[in-house]
Amino acid sequence: MPQTGQLVDPFRSFNFLVELDGIAQAGFTECSGLESTTEVTEFRQGGENTHVRKLPGKTTFSDITLKWGMTGSMELWDWRQQIVTGQVVLKNGSVVVFDLANRTEVARWNFFRAWPTKYTATTCGST
Template sequence: MAQFSVNTSRMDPYKAYKWRVKTNAGYVAGVSKVSALKRTTEVVEFREGGDPSGSHRSPGRSKYEAITLERGVTHDLEFENWASKVWQPGAGLGAEVSLADFRKDIVIELYNEAGQLVIAYNVYRCWVSEYQALPDLDANANAVAIAHIKLENEGWERDPAVVEPTEVSYTP
């Protein structure tokens, strides 16, 4: 099991506003929101034949929730191109799905206030199950247009190679 260093002088938890998302093509520009990483394990309940008064519980299958990435609408086609690998309308019979490369691994990196990498999670075999190119458009609104993709995945794990950095101390 990996050993993590412990910074005994840090009293505050990490903030949720300084992070980056990386694919095999590099960092994804402009992502403003990433949904939570969530794993759920089913509970299998069973009884023993000689014990009619109680039941036992053990873990069953685990499943990983889809992850949603949101970013402002720009001319960058990365979300749209990835979504089109899963389903390309008008591509012709048998060519609608790009089976060779519609899945990608991604990395979600969390940084401390000083910009040091503190935690990273590897998310495996992601593919786009939902793509929203434009939000509802409203002439009376004062908001940024946000696109989003929903990524199904086959699990994630914390990257043990990322250890807690020595935090910067400034002296006057």
């Protein structure tokens, strides 16, 4: 329980920050899908029947999933609504990870020409 006069920062545990076009939009506690996979293409070189050569093939990227977010902005919701109405707006952005004190950037993943495929707002309940 915070003491009287102590500042309570509700964004402190939201260590994954999402930036769109360089502007911070929301903080999230969970992020997944920051991965890429490159297929392996195997081939045999003429006259060399005992060895298989391997070359990098097509690279694919996973969808980024962000969960348990908090924001004071409607930017992500408005972007999703543009997609729903058929206005495909592609944006560049970053997922930035901060240390536990939420002060120092420790990692950054940039994405390019992205669009939101799903948005789930929080469920509201009564106490």
